Amino acid sequence: MVSKILKRSLWVLFVLGFYFQGFAGNVAPQVGKEMPKFLLPLPKSKIERKYLGVSDKKNNFTISDIKSDVVIVEIFSMYCPHCQRHAPTVNKLYDEIQKDPELKKRIKIVGIGIGNSQYEVDFFRKKYKIQFPLIPDGEFKIYKEIGVKRTPYFIAVKRDKDGKSVVFYSKPGGFDDHKEFLKNIVKLSGIKTEK
Amino acid sequence: MLVGRKKLQGLLVTFALLAFLASSGVVIAGLKDSIYNPGKLKPTDSVPKLKVGDKAPDFTLPSVNGNKVSLHDFLGKKNVVISFVPAAWTPVCSGQWPGYNIAREVFEKYDAILLGISVDNVPTLYAWTKQMGKLWFPVLSDFWPHGRVAKMYGVLRSDGMAERALFIIDKNGIVRYIDIHDINERPRLEVLARELSKLEKKGKEVK
Numbered sequence: 001m002v003s004k005i006l007k008r009s010l011w012v013l014f015v016l017g018f019y020f021q022g023f024a025g026n027v028a029p030q031v032g033k034e035m036p037k038f039l040l041p042l043p044k045s046k047i048e049r050k051y052l053g054v055s056d057k058k059n060n061f062t063i064s065d066i067k068s069d070v071v072i073v074e075i076f077s078m079y080c081p082h083c084q085r086h087a088p089t090v091n092k093l094y095d096e097i098q099k100d101p102e103l104k105k106r107i108k109i110v111g112i113g114i115g116n117s118q119y120e121v122d123f124f125r126k127k128y129k130i131q132f133p134l135i136p137d138g139e140f141k142i143y144k145e146i147g148v149k150r151t152p153y154f155i156a157v158k159r160d161k162d163g164k165s166v167v168f169y170s171k172p173g174g175f176d177d178h179k180e181f182l183k184n185i186v187k188l189s190g191i192k193t194e195k
Numbered sequence: 196m197l198v199g200r201k202k203l204q205g206l207l208v209t210f211a212l213l214a215f216l217a218s219s220g221v222v223i224a225g226l227k228d229s230i231y232n233p234g235k236l237k238p239t240d241s242v243p244k245l246k247v248g249d250k251a252p253d254f255t256l257p258s259v260n261g262n263k264v265s266l267h268d269f270l271g272k273k274n275v276v277i278s279f280v281p282a283a284w285t286p287v288c289s290g291q292w293p294g295y296n297i298a299r300e301v302f303e304k305y306d307a308i309l310l311g312i313s314v315d316n317v318p319t320l321y322a323w324t325k326q327m328g329k330l331w332f333p334v335l336s337d338f339w340p341h342g343r344v345a346k347m348y349g350v351l352r353s354d355g356m357a358e359r360a361l362f363i364i365d366k367n368g369i370v371r372y373i374d375i376h377d378i379n380e381r382p383r384l385e386v387l388a389r390e391l392s393k394l395e396k397k398g399k400e401v402k
Contacts, residue, residue: 078297078384079290079291079381081326081328084293085328115290119384120383120384120385123384124297127297
């Protein structure tokens with residue numbers, strides 16, 4: 001009898017374990033929470049490393065290693081038609097930030113190509129003349145860690161008092177108006193009023 | 196009481212399976228809410244019929260544009276890449292062709308055209324591919340007799356879908372590359388580009 005109950009509870013535990021395993025790390029980053037510290041391969045280009053302010057000494061970096069107050073992360077795929085159509089608008093956002101001598105220092109953009117190889121990410125960069133760094137996630141590792149289901153997906157993080165990167169924007173889909181989006185990011189992050 | 200427990204177990208199993216399926220899907224690359232996620236499938240499920248060096252079987256299929264396209268149309272003119280995808284409205288397939296759509300120059304560099312083939316009927320393919328934007332390559336329907344061309348190429352699965360497969364056929368109609376890929380994964384663009392580049396080299400040698 002005891003062994004029967006034991007067997008049964010083990011079975012239930014097994015099933016529950018299966019269920020939790022299925023969900024682990026599969027919730028998209030939530031506003032107010034710390035950004036997951038997944039490792040990204042260091043960009044090959046020196047200009048990109050300089051833009052992000054990441055050390056040349058390591059092979060990897062995390063979003064919180066990026067030297068700026070705000071980081072906008074675009075989750076995309078070279079194979080996603082929405083990301084393709086949206087690429088010029090993200091370029092305009094980058095240009096808008098770079099035009100402003102203050103914002104340029106405080107906001108950085110980085111793209112993560114889900115399921116894309118280095119070649120595929122480079123192809124996307126060349127095709128749309130993208131100036132900000134694009135990082136490949138060939139094996140869906142980051143995808144699994146952050147649980148973003150749809151591309152494009154935008155996450156924006158802000159450095160808090162303790163130096164942690166805290167998510168303040170996390171939404172699927174792109175934006176039509178890059179100026180409105182930037183205004184919103186600046187407002188939500190509070191970087192202008194802090195000064 | 197026992198029955199109640201069994202029911203509970205049944206419910207738990209169903210719930211767990213659903214949760215697992217929901218979480219194991221590959222990135223839904225756009226196309227909004229229309230994508231059906233079949234979960235993880237058996238990587239390949241067909242018996243290969245062709246090998247590199249074989250003559251590519253000829254075919255004529257209707258395209259979504261309304262015209263018919265035959266393999267022999269390209270004999271002596273163009274290298275041909277055939278991309279079989281399993282089915283419209285499924286996750287990986289919905290990404291694969293839009294990727295090729297921005298990579299036209301990769302094909303043209305090696306004097307190749309691309310033919311996209313699936314076993315779906317023309318209206319389905321029309322609705323599905325329309326969401327990808329304007330495609331530069333023909334999309335062909337191997338719907339009736341169902342999967343006849345897929346079968347000739349040894350890529351018809353037991354459930355009536357096609358494999359996710361790539362064939363490169365040179366200007367002489369000879370099969371030069373075969374990739375019957377794991378249906379759950381997308382073939383890398385660089386691999387296709389590399390295989391196409393081999394074609395170019397051979398072409399130069401002939402001259």
